[in-house]
Amino acid sequence: MPQQKRITLYSAIDSPFPHRVRLALEEVNAQYDTILIDLMAKEEWYEKKVNPAGGKVPLLVYGGPELHPDEEPAADAVKITESLIILEFLADIFPEAQLLPVDPVLRARARLFCIAVDTKLLRPFMGFHFMGVPFDALLSVLEEFQAMLPPTGFAVGKWSIADAAIAPFLTRLIMALKYNLGTFTPEAAKQGLQAFESPKFARLRQYYKDLVGRPSMAKTWDEEAVKATFQRRLDRFRKTGVINAELRLPAPAQ
Numbered sequence: 267m268p269q270q271k272r273i274t275l276y277s278a279i280d281s282p283f284p285h286r287v288r289l290a291l292e293e294v295n296a297q298y299d300t301i302l303i304d305l306m307a308k309e310e311w312y313e314k315k316v317n318p319a320g321g322k323v324p325l326l327v328y329g330g331p332e333l334h335p336d337e338e339p340a341a342d343a344v345k346i347t348e349s350l351i352i353l354e355f356l357a358d359i360f361p362e363a364q365l366l367p368v369d370p371v372l373r374a375r376a377r378l379f380c381i382a383v384d385t386k387l388l389r390p391f392m393g394f395h396f397m398g399v400p401f402d403a404l405l406s407v408l409e410e411f412q413a414m415l416p417p418t419g420f421a422v423g424k425w426s427i428a429d430a431a432i433a434p435f436l437t438r439l440i441m442a443l444k445y446n447l448g449t450f451t452p453e454a455a456k457q458g459l460q461a462f463e464s465p466k467f468a469r470l471r472q473y474y475k476d477l478v479g480r481p482s483m484a485k486t487w488d489e490e491a492v493k494a495t496f497q498r499r500l501d502r503f504r505k506t507g508v509i510n511a512e513l514r515l516p517a518p519a520q
């Protein structure tokens with residue numbers, strides 16, 4: 267079925283949440299416009315005219331004409347927030363792409379996997395990056411995800427929204443370890459990479475390679491750009507303790 271309406275995605279380079287949506291849009295070969303929001307210098311119009319409920323990304327507009335950055339979406343266009351909900355929406359409007367499997371049991375597994383990313387991975391992920399939580403906490407969660415994977419292929423066999431849900435976090439984690447982008451020590455980063463490279467994580471590593479090998483990832487992952495934006499976020503955190511609009515800690519001792 268051809269795409270019925272215009273799709274506009276409000277995204278941000280460093281954020282893993284809109285990245286989830288971009289992966290799915292690429293997987294279904296959707297035509298879409300992207301409006302980039304700089305989360306560290308967020309302009310007023312975004313919250314005022316587009317997303318008054320907190321000014322977060324992603325936000326997907328379905329319908330209406332082409333949008334210019336500081337323009338309010340048309341009244342008859344639909345605005346959808348929350349990356350996991352947007353993924354489900356894309357699975358619904360592009361049914362032939364099977365972003366969710368046809369089999370009800372696999373569909374349930376894909377959805378559980380998505381929820382597990384948000385409930386189990388996000389906290390230790392943020393904790394390790396910014397709050398001195400040891401990498402071991404993250405490793406044990408990664409082990410749980412590895413255990414959920416089938417022997418080969420993606421999270422529930424064929425690529426699905428479950429893979430979109432986790433992939434942006436894995437790419438960012440490996441990037442952070444490779445380039446020491448976080449409040450952890452270089453030694454912790456080295457140990458983290460060694461653990462990831464160990465036989466224990468062979469299945470997760472293969473899964474990561476499969477995710478990174480998708481054309482959808484090639485089109486949506488610009489490591490240099492993410493690295494630069496993440497570095498800015500880290501610099502701000504070191505000066506002010508601000509992680510994002512919702513999370514602020516005492517500025518770390520220099």
Ligand SMILES: N[C@@H](CCC(=O)N[C@@H](CS)C(=O)NCC(=O)O)C(=O)O
Pocket residue numbers: 281282283305308320321322323324347348349350510511512
């Ligand atoms: N649960 C939301 C989380 C979205 C979210 O937290 N987005 C952050 C970026 S990582 C954001 O836009 N924060 C607003 C800001 O930093 O000003 C989702 O899955 O879409």
